[in-house]
Amino acid sequence: KEAKNKMPTYKGLEQFKLVEKMGDGAFSNVYKAIDLRTNQKVAVKVVRKFELSASQRANILKEVQIMRGINHPSIVKLLSFSESQEHYFLVLELMEGGELFHQIVKLTYLSENLARHVILQVAQGIRYLHEERGVVHRDIKPENLLFERIPVLPSQNPVSKQFEEDKEDEGEFVPGVGGGGIGRVKIADFGLSKVVWDEQTMTPCGTVGYTAPEIVKDERYSKSVDMWALGCVLYTLLCGFPPFYDESINVLTEKVARGYYTFLSPWWDPISSSAKDLIAHLLCVDPAQRYSIDEFLNHPWCKAQPAPPPPPT
Ligand code: ADP
Numbered sequence: 001k002e003a004k005n006k007m008p009t010y011k012g013l014e015q016f017k018l019v020e021k022m023g024d025g026a027f028s029n030v031y032k033a034i035d036l037r038t039n040q041k042v043a044v045k046v047v048r049k050f051e052l053s054a055s056q057r058a059n060i061l062k063e064v065q066i067m068r069g070i071n072h073p074s075i076v077k078l079l080s081f082s083e084s085q086e087h088y089f090l091v092l093e094l095m096e097g098g099e100l101f102h103q104i105v106k107l108t109y110l111s112e113n114l115a116r117h118v119i120l121q122v123a124q125g126i127r128y129l130h131e132e133r134g135v136v137h138r139d140i141k142p143e144n145l146l147f148e149r150i151p152v153l154p155s156q157n158p159v160s161k162q163f164e165e166d167k168e169d170e171g172e173f174v175p176g177v178g179g180g181g182i183g184r185v186k187i188a189d190f191g192l193s194k195v196v197w198d199e200q201t202m203t204p205c206g207t208v209g210y211t212a213p214e215i216v217k218d219e220r221y222s223k224s225v226d227m228w229a230l231g232c233v234l235y236t237l238l239c240g241f242p243p244f245y246d247e248s249i250n251v252l253t254e255k256v257a258r259g260y261y262t263f264l265s266p267w268w269d270p271i272s273s274s275a276k277d278l279i280a281h282l283l284c285v286d287p288a289q290r291y292s293i294d295e296f297l298n299h300p301w302c303k304a305q306p307a308p309p310p311p312p313t
């Protein structure tokens, strides 16, 4: 309650009433806000210009440029963009449920059916970016995957265990006791994203004829960074901890470089071999061998239907 009185005001943002802080990064704060002209609830990402280098400023403008061209249910929409002398303002579709990270990863893990429900939404967003927009996100992680509504997890609400059997529920959030569901998940934060393919021709950007082989290869493999990250997210959803972790950053770096991870017992014992097979094709060190988004979506684990409800007794 107190925080509400302490909301900052920004010159150039008079159209919006800031309600609460939803997140902060190195150079930005994200607020829940109300557009006073429409009464619409939105999120506003406020970026401090003066702390940015020229190339970082250019990156914000690139983030805006890329987001403007994007329209998909699994991707957070940019509603408008403006700037003042001191700030950039990105007005975004509000994701009230906050980070996947906060809602799930720290609390618990998901059943395979629920994990599939979440990861397929993320994967559809990635498929759209990779195949239709020629965009690589490059920063897929639980902090950048946001819930449209506060999800009701089976672990927190026994009633919503129903959800797992409810094939009708395609991500609809049903508020109140007796309802359940995990709702829509969307990809946010295009701060590191990059256009790698020309949208019309589906060829690498720039003049190919004079491009060095390492650049051409780089562009070809750049999509695969999102697939690695997708594998890390899926692994984490299924067991509640990440595939690569060490207290020492040097050891961690070495583990990642070698692709050294395990399906740790007892956590992974009950998880299907199909899920493990899929993860193994994503957490694959050689980017040429790693699954593409279409290979991911065509894997049997992604195609599997949730188990039918048990017969009445
Ligand atoms: P950064 O580049 O600083 O990581 P992000 O765009 O990822 O910036 O935003 C930082 C955090 O703010 C996110 O991790 C999330 O918690 C929150 N956030 C960002 N966009 C939204 C949104 N549209 N709705 C709700 N929260 C958001």
Ligand code: MG
Residues within 6 Å of the ligand: 025, 143, 144, 189
């Ligand atoms: Mg982020």
